[in-house]
Each structure stands twice: as structure tokens, then as C-alpha cells.
Amino acid sequence: MSATAEHSIAEPTPGMKRRVSLARLAPYLQAAPLTLILGAFLVAPILMIVVVSFWDYDFARLYPDFVTYNYTETLGSWVTWKTYLNTLKFSAIVWALTLCIGFWVAYFLAFHIRTTAMQIVLFLVCTVPFLTSNIIRMISWIPVLGRNGLINAALVESGLVPAPLEWLLYSEFAVVLAMVHLYTLFMVVPIFNTLMRIDRSLIEAARDAGANGWQILWNVIIPLAKPGMAIGTIFVVTLVMADFITVQVMSGGQSASVALIMKNQMSLLQYPAAAANAVVLLVLVLLLVAGILRVVDIRKEL
């Protein structure tokens, strides 16, 4: 942009020439640290996982080899398939809930709060918990949902239930609740961002043309908010697909996820088996993301 303008103006004097070639080199130098770090700590480890997933192993060490039974073993087992289905089920439920909650929260902030200062304050109120520890936020449900927790105490006290509900904590319900609690922010922020960029005159125009509130929402706002929803979806779906700690802590060991299987294999030092699961999970996640990216061009939305 600015660089091309500079080039077209610049006369090719010797000194200028050096500056132009330096200017051409500059982006490569500037991008080098990012490239090196991602190469060393993202690309190389993933390649390593792909390689190791074909290795043999015993309790003591790994043996470089080319065997496929890490894959056949995991994909041939009914438990693995059930766990994948379970992980996808959590993703779908949490996605639907976070999308609904996230959209309305963002909509309220973007369209119903009139002053920018108030918008910033309320936005920060929503964002601050995201910057505190996930594990602590998970643990914080124990005194609320537990057998003697606040909700059960209130329910029993009021006579609504005869005995404390057992399914509030250490259940799939608790897993979904904690995930919604942890991840809704990832929906609110991108949707809020797109809603703020909607040209308000479009809404005026729709109203002048006789559209009622619901029609404006359905035919103007929601279609324009789709990119934000897509970006939020990428965050939420990949976070839930990768989750093991929420499932472990909140289900009390009664539920499983793919990443939890991996974690257990890792603690048993079965790295090639974990690597095979990692490859399958990674392919699945990347396919999901590629599917969502067909809806939205991230570079344009930033």
C-alpha cells in the first residue's frame, strides 16, 4: 500500500535503490521471528507426532518403525468411536448454547447500550473472567452445584425436591454448564465486533421500508453477523474438541473425551498410541475449521 506508493515515486538513484531493496527485504525480516517460533514449536512438533504415530513402543521407550497398529487399535475399538461421538455431542450442545447466549449478549451491548463509555465498561465486565484461571472457574462450581451446594440447599429448603439432586455436579450436565461458562466469551467478542461494524443506516432503511423489529433482526442483522458467528464457532468448537480437563473435573470421571483418552495414554507413556489419536483428532478439527472457513474470510473480518 504505502510501500508501493513509495516505489512509484522513488527515482532510481543509487542510494534509493539500496533503500528499495531493503524495503523489499523488510517484511521477510519482520516475519522471521514469528515463522521461526511457529516452525519450531508448532509445525515441527506436529510432524513429530505424525512420525511417532507409526512407531513401536513398550513400557520403557519408543522404537522408530513403520507400524500401523497404533491406528488400527484405536480406530478398531468401539470405545474410541463412542468417545469421538461423545466429544462431538459436547461440541454441538455447547456450540448451540454459546451461540444463542453470545449473540443476545453481543446484540444487547451493540444495539441497546447508547454511550460508548458504558459499552466499554460492560464489555470489560464480560471479558475479565476470561483472563482468570480456567481451573479456578471450574472449581468454583463445586460450592454451587455440589450435594450440599447452594442450589441443592435452596431446592431442599423450599421443599421442591425431597433430597439433594445428584446430577448437578459430576455429570454431563455439569460438563456442559462449565464449558458454556468458560467459552461463551469466545462467541460474544467476535459477534460484538461484527455487530458494531454494521452500518446503522441499513437498519434505518429497513425500518423506512416497513420492516418490523423481528424482520430487521432476521433479514438484516443476523445475515451481517454471520462472520462473527463463524469466528466464534471456530473458537468454541476447537476448544471443546480439545478439552480434557473440564470433562475430567466436572464429570468426576463418568464421561470421556478424545483429548482425555490421549492424556491418559500419555500418563502411561504410550506416546505412539496418543500420537495416533492426536493425528485423527487434528484431521477432524482441521476439517471442521476448513468447513467453517468456507463461510467466512478471516482476513477480511479483522
Added chain:
Amino acid sequence: MDHEKRTGGFYLLAAFFILFVLFLYGPLSAVLILSFQGPSGGLTFPLNGMSLHWFANLFEQQAVGDFGGSFRRSFILGLMVMSVTVFVSLLAGLAFRRRFFGSTALFYVAVASLVVPSIIISLGIGVMFQQIGFRPSWYTSAFGAHLTWTLPFGVLIMFAVFNRFSPAYEEAARDLGAAPWQTFRHVVLPMIAPSLIGVGLFGFTLSYDEFARSLMTAGTYNTLPLEIYGMTTNVTTPVLYALGTVTTVFSLLVILATLGGIVYLGRRRARG
């Protein structure tokens, strides 16, 4: 939509928003309150008296493992991740302002870094270090693992910042005879400083709270989230909540200090 009478929809949504905020903060405040549980109190309400017993307990080494050490490691690691994230994201953001060979590929690798499950990064780096013969530690392998999480956030934020950044300011500075470095130092940098502070905040807090990426990469010495995780499985007293309160208050202080910094910069720019 401005300057209209509040409708029923507004009150409905306002109620929904308040419920959402309660949902976000309610459980956390339960932990804050219960951390002041009396010495004989348990993990749930009611409060059995008020005391600082569990905070005192937290600092007794044998009770909860190595709280002080793990906090120090997480804090230093957070600072390291923060500085590198700010510096590298800024450079990458500048790079992406121009076309260069491989820019699209690099951009999508950064996005991939955001979507690859963290446990896969953890496993990959752990196994890679093991095979090369390096010893994993919090300041090498975990450092790199955390960067794969904070850098994409930083890069995407800088990308968004420079997308909205008008080149007119730099052209004006150049026309007035500023050298490229002067233009950057006195024109660009002050304008993007608040965003850089934001990137720094992300870098620090994401690293400070990161669990999954540290799991296989932290080596012998635990970071704070690993320590907390260990406690969830074997500590059944409110000392867990005391730890939760201390780390949360610390996070809040960091956030407040950062916001204060951004506001201060804004004021100074408005004055000068």
C-alpha cells in the same frame, strides 16, 4: 436505533444480560467468600466462622506442595511470554502490511496455531524434546508451547489494528522529513501503544493461566496451574479456595494495572 424510547425488548435483554453477568461472576464469588471459611469449615456453605486460616495454610509448604515456587515460575514465564508476544506480534503485524512471498501461508499457520488442540502441542513438544535429548523445562519447552497460543492472538490483534491504520500519518511524517525509524518511533508507535499493551495483557494472562500446554512441557518443576490442578485431585479443604482467591485477585490486579496504563496513555496523548 438511538434516541428512542426504551422498549419491552430492552428490558428483556437487560434482564438476560444481568443473568449472564451473574452466571459469570456468581460461582467465582462463592469461592471468594468460602476462602474465608473458619478452620473447621468445609468446601461448601455455610460459613463456619470467618478466618484467614486457609490463607495461612496456603503458605505452609507441606500443606499444598510448592505454592510459592510455582507462582514465581508462572509469573516469570508470563513476563517472558508477554515480552516475546508483544515484540514478535508487532513485527509480524508490520510485515503483513505489505505483500510478501508466503504471507498467506504464514497467516494460516498462525490461525492453525489457534485451532490445533493444546494437548497435541503439549504431546508434540514433549516427544520432540525427548527424542532430541533435551530436558523439558518451564523456561524452554513450556515457553515455546505457550507462545503457540499467545502469538496468534497477538498477530490477529495487530493485523486488525493495522487494517484500520491509515498510512496518511506516515506519509505526512515522511513529507515532513522524518526518517523511517523516526516515523515509526514518534508516529506509529504512540498510536498503536494501547493495542500493544492489550497484546501484552493477553500474552501474560494466557500464559499465567495455561494448563494443557504446560502438561507435557513443564518438566520437573510445576507452573501454578499444574499445581492447582494437582490440588483439585487430592486437596479437599478450603485451602483450594484460598489459592483460587489469591490467583484471581492477582489476575484482577494485573488487568486493572493494564487498563490503568491504557487510560493513562490515552490521557497523555489527548493532552500532548
